[in-house]
Amino acid sequence: MTDDKAGLVIRGLTVAYGRKKIVRSFSLGPVPRGEVLALLGPNAAGKSTLLRGIAGLGSASGQVVFDGVDLARLPRVERAKRIAYMPQSQPPGIRLAVIEAVMSACSGMIGRQAAMREAYDALARLGADELAMLPLSELSGGQRQIVALAQAIVRRPEILMLDEPTSALDLKHQIHVMECTTALARERGTIVIAVLHDVPLALRYADSVAVLKDGSLKVHGRAEEIVTPQLLADVYGIEARVERCSLGRIQIMVDGTLSR
Numbered sequence: 001m002t003d004d005k006a007g008l009v010i011r012g013l014t015v016a017y018g019r020k021k022i023v024r025s026f027s028l029g030p031v032p033r034g035e036v037l038a039l040l041g042p043n044a045a046g047k048s049t050l051l052r053g054i055a056g057l058g059s060a061s062g063q064v065v066f067d068g069v070d071l072a073r074l075p076r077v078e079r080a081k082r083i084a085y086m087p088q089s090q091p092p093g094i095r096l097a098v099i100e101a102v103m104s105a106c107s108g109m110i111g112r113q114a115a116m117r118e119a120y121d122a123l124a125r126l127g128a129d130e131l132a133m134l135p136l137s138e139l140s141g142g143q144r145q146i147v148a149l150a151q152a153i154v155r156r157p158e159i160l161m162l163d164e165p166t167s168a169l170d171l172k173h174q175i176h177v178m179e180c181t182t183a184l185a186r187e188r189g190t191i192v193i194a195v196l197h198d199v200p201l202a203l204r205y206a207d208s209v210a211v212l213k214d215g216s217l218k219v220h221g222r223a224e225e226i227v228t229p230q231l232l233a234d235v236y237g238i239e240a241r242v243e244r245c246s247l248g249r250i251q252i253m254v255d256g257t258l259s260r
């Protein structure tokens with residue numbers, strides 16, 4: 001079995017808005033099935049644009065190979081069955097109950113009864129089944145974000161891409177969402193790619209970390225191997241120490257910002 005046939009490999013992916021190339025010749029992988037990849041990088045590095053390129057939204061060239069198949073060559077509908085993309089911000093409230101909104105995310109893929117079961121299951125996994133009958137338009141920002149995640153996982157994608165899935169959540173819900181997402185990856189063999197600004201959260205839950213800067217991949221690997229004070233200085237312009245805690249995980253202690 002070649003590397004291409006085990007998980008996700010991205011080769012030379014370039015993503016543009018009109019003539020403006022944002023992500024340039026991005027290559028990464030293989031990312032094995034069942035793993036969580038955290039995508040880190042400063043504001044405007046191109047993280048959301050990269051996710052859109054992988055999902056086949058917008059103008060992209062290059063290869064996105066999953067289990068040996070170049071997704072870019074598949075018809076849009078086939079690609080959409082394999083990939084779910086949860087964008088950074090959610091559309092304003094539409095007049096649907098939460099359960100209907102989650103069901104609608106998998107409409108056309110399975111029958112109505114199965115969709116209802118899957119939708120309840122997705123909400124229950126996320127600890128949000130009590131929201132099922134509420135109007136989507138009446139949810140708080142954090143509740144809306146959890147429902148958006150349910151809308152992504154209900155489709156049972158093979159690649160689940162989450163753009164800042166914890167940005168509106170309190171500490172308990174951040175941990176719960178990351179634990180659910182990791183469990184789902186392991187259970188279903190899903191590859192999860194999550195853009196996270198919360199570096200400690202990424203270090204705790206991700207199997208590997210990719211760092212993007214100015215539209216290019218700076219480094220990809222296990223956090224313990226790649227996260228160094230020099231990397232944090234180069235990417236974020238901060239002065240920080242990287243230390244290993246008693247559980248073997250690494251921790252970042254920020255001392256200040258570097259003047260540029």
Ligand SMILES: Nc1ncnc2c1ncn2[C@@H]1O[C@H](COP(=O)(O)OP(=O)(O)OP(=O)(O)O)[C@@H](O)[C@H]1O
Binds near residue numbers: 041042045046049
């Ligand atoms: N629709 C668009 N048209 C033109 N340029 C865009 C568009 N969306 C984003 N950009 C530009 O692409 C660059 C990367 O934006 P992107 O949203 O991918 O960054 P990001 O790393 O996700 O940022 P953040 O962490 O701030 O969310 C930015 O310079 C931004 O101005």
